Amino acid sequence: MSFVVGVAALALVTAxxxxxxGVFLLLRRDAMTVEAVSHAVLPGIVVGxxxxxxxxxxxxxLAAALTGLLVVLGAEYLQGxxxxxxxxxxxxxxxxxxxxxxxxxxxxxxxxxxDEHVVLVGDLNLAAFIHLEVAGVSLGPRYLYVxxxxxxxxxxxxxxxxxELKITTFDPTxxxxxxxxxxxxxxxxxxLVSVTITAAFYAAGSILTVALMIxxxxxxxxxxxxxxxxxxxxxxxxxVGALAGFGVAYALDAATSGAMALMLGLVFSxxxxxxxxxxxxxxxxxxxxxxxxxxxxAPAHDVAREVGTANAVNATEPASHAAR
Amino acid sequence: xxxxxxCEAVCEARCLSVSYRDALVLHEVDFSVPPGVIMAIxxxxxxxxxxxxxxxxxxxxxxxxxxxxxxxPFREVRQRIGYVPQHASxxxxxxxxVYDVVxxxxxxxxxxxxxxxxxxRAASWEALERTGLTHLAxxxxxxxxxxxxxxxFLARALVQDADLYFLDEPLQGVDALSxxxxxxxxxxxxxxxxxxxxxxxxPSTVRQLCDWVALLNRGIVASGPVEHxxxxxxxxxxxxHMPTAEWFGQVx
Ligand SMILES: Nc1ncnc2c1ncn2[C@@H]1O[C@H](COP(=O)(O)OP(=O)(O)O)[C@@H](O)[C@H]1O
Ligand SMILES: [Mg+2]
Numbered sequence: 001m002s003f004v005v006g007v008a009a010l011a012l013v014t015a016x017x018x019x020x021x022g023v024f025l026l027l028r029r030d031a032m033t034v035e036a037v038s039h040a041v042l043p044g045i046v047v048g049x050x051x052x053x054x055x056x057x058x059x060x061x062l063a064a065a066l067t068g069l070l071v072v073l074g075a076e077y078l079q080g081x082x083x084x085x086x087x088x089x090x091x092x093x094x095x096x097x098x099x100x101x102x103x104x105x106x107x108x109x110x111x112x113x114x115d116e117h118v119v120l121v122g123d124l125n126l127a128a129f130i131h132l133e134v135a136g137v138s139l140g141p142r143y144l145y146v147x148x149x150x151x152x153x154x155x156x157x158x159x160x161x162x163x164e165l166k167i168t169t170f171d172p173t174x175x176x177x178x179x180x181x182x183x184x185x186x187x188x189x190x191x192l193v194s195v196t197i198t199a200a201f202y203a204a205g206s207i208l209t210v211a212l213m214i215x216x217x218x219x220x221x222x223x224x225x226x227x228x229x230x231x232x233x234x235x236x237x238x239x240v241g242a243l244a245g246f247g248v249a250y251a252l253d254a255a256t257s258g259a260m261a262l263m264l265g266l267v268f269s270x271x272x273x274x275x276x277x278x279x280x281x282x283x284x285x286x287x288x289x290x291x292x293x294x295x296x297x298a299p300a301h302d303v304a305r306e307v308g309t310a311n312a313v314n315a316t317e318p319a320s321h322a323a324r
Numbered sequence: 325x326x327x328x329x330x331c332e333a334v335c336e337a338r339c340l341s342v343s344y345r346d347a348l349v350l351h352e353v354d355f356s357v358p359p360g361v362i363m364a365i366x367x368x369x370x371x372x373x374x375x376x377x378x379x380x381x382x383x384x385x386x387x388x389x390x391x392x393x394x395x396x397p398f399r400e401v402r403q404r405i406g407y408v409p410q411h412a413s414x415x416x417x418x419x420x421x422v423y424d425v426v427x428x429x430x431x432x433x434x435x436x437x438x439x440x441x442x443x444x445r446a447a448s449w450e451a452l453e454r455t456g457l458t459h460l461a462x463x464x465x466x467x468x469x470x471x472x473x474x475x476x477f478l479a480r481a482l483v484q485d486a487d488l489y490f491l492d493e494p495l496q497g498v499d500a501l502s503x504x505x506x507x508x509x510x511x512x513x514x515x516x517x518x519x520x521x522x523x524x525x526x527p528s529t530v531r532q533l534c535d536w537v538a539l540l541n542r543g544i545v546a547s548g549p550v551e552h553x554x555x556x557x558x559x560x561x562x563x564x565h566m567p568t569a570e571w572f573g574q575v576x
Contacts, residue, residue, distance in 0.1 A: 027415065029415075163439060164431075170418050170420060170428070171412070171414050173409065173413070174480075177432075178402065179403075179435070180431075225421065225464035226420065226421060227418075229419070
């Protein structure tokens with residue numbers, strides 16, 4: 001596998017591995033938690049590097065993922081005390097862990113090849129640098145296989161617990177009543193998220209990893225009304241964003257992870273803008289027909305929300321079928 | 325507590341006290357539901373009606389007291405108990421259709437890992453039919469009106485095929501059509517021997533529909549058959565600290 005193809009493949013696999021759990025994170029309104037975990041894994045990574053010596057070591061990934069889980073548990077503990085509300089507990093825990101990580105990075109231990117820049121945005125080319133060779137044939141970047149394992153882990157978990165993830169995300173109360181262990185599943189899932197973030201860290205850094213997780217799901221959420229479709233669209237959008245980002249970065253000789261996040265952002269903006277325009281156009285059309293007060297169901301749910309619940313109440317109105 | 329002679333209560337709470345942090349909402353409530361009735365829980369706003377249901381179902385940890393269903397703890401008989409919350413606090417933008425939401429009612433019986441199959445799908449369609457939502461099955465859940473949402477959550481409880489249903493203000497803010505559909509389903513359920521417990525205010529519906537009533541205001545004021553217990557005197561006591569004259573005008 002040539003170096004360029006290797007980088008592209010790594011970009012693609014990283015984007016997919018991040019985007020899949022992102023669907024549930026978005027629906028659970030856990031985007032802020034991703035942000036926190038992505039910072040909190042840093043001390044785990046540095047300590048893991050000192051011990052294990054290499055960024056693709058499974059020990060390092062597990063150790064860092066556990067640090068990431070610490071922020072989830074710590075924040076939930078603080079929230080349980082009732083002394084802090086909303087995102088404040090998260091905001092209290094993760095900067096502490098992140099700053100420990102940064103101090104460790106800045107110490108420049110002899111075998112820690114990380115700098116503050118990589119910490120923030122990662123370095124895909126660096127991650128793709130060491131190739132796996134078997135009998136003199138390059139099988140692509142070694143790190144590609146780490147990300148591939150994480151991707152498979154995510155696919156496996158979501159496939160196995162699809163029904164459980166769906167019900168605990170949509171209606172945790174019902175899930176609990178029906179006997180599902182909501183908290184246990186939550187921690188298992190957050191551990192997986194933590195593993196994913198840690199693994200993606202090398203390629204995308206802490207800030208862009210968050211974008212890779214949240215933006216494809218947010219875009220897919222705009223255009224779908226079924227969870228299975230949302231997952232499918234998330235995969236498509238993540239793949240398009242990753243490959244387009246890679247292409248742009250290659251052409252401009254820019255950072256791949258940044259270009260990927262930028263492309264995903266552009267796709268989101270395009271879909272969002274298109275839906276806004278469509279909703280506006282529908283309202284206009286109706287006004288021209290002298291039915292300005294007729295209900296509109298805008299395709300984007302957020303638009304529907306903004307236009308008001310009155311729409312939903314009158315959803316039997318045939319005009320609303322235009323949305324589908 | 326009065327229950328019909330010779331009948332085991334399907335739900336029995338003894339000395340149940342519930343608090344939110346340090347505010348005690350329910351104080352030593354004794355509560356019992358005889359089998360096969362439609363029971364109304366009546367009380368002023370903030371009386372702790374919703375809190376009582378949640379505590380019975382183990383959604384709120386009680387400070388003290390015990391709850392049993394069919395003579396067993398909740399976790400042993402959870403499949404036999406359905407619940408339709410007051411304001412389903414779900415994300416109405418969630419990418420799921422009405423049909424999918426109803427199907428979720430079957431997840432409990434399936435347990436971990438097993439996927440819904442033909443039987444579960446058939447049950448969901450039947451529940452949609454019974455609640456008059458078949459034509460809306462493919463809608464995103466947020467695109468329903470208040471009454472239709474209420475019916476969807478009732479349908480979800482129906483597919484569970486429970487023996488005891490708790491409904492928290494199922495008729496609040498719903499349109500006439502939905503109200504009729506919901507009442508019809510409730511009568512139907514009683515007919516087939518199920519028990520229903522409903523938080524409800526409207527005195528005329530209580531008299532027409534319910535056999536049993538519990539008057540609640542932070543504690544049980546009275547509980548028993550509607551014709552005896554739902555008296556002017558008891559209702560007045562329940563609403564004691566409220567301006568009741570107007571409200572009671574409707575009851576008498
Ligand atoms: N989550 C909560 N946290 C704190 N207090 C609550 C909470 N939910 C309800 N309460 C309080 O408990 C009391 C009973 O509430 P509730 O059971 O909802 O009353 P009802 O359903 O009879 O109108 C009210 O005073 C309410 O303010
Ligand atoms: Mg209530």
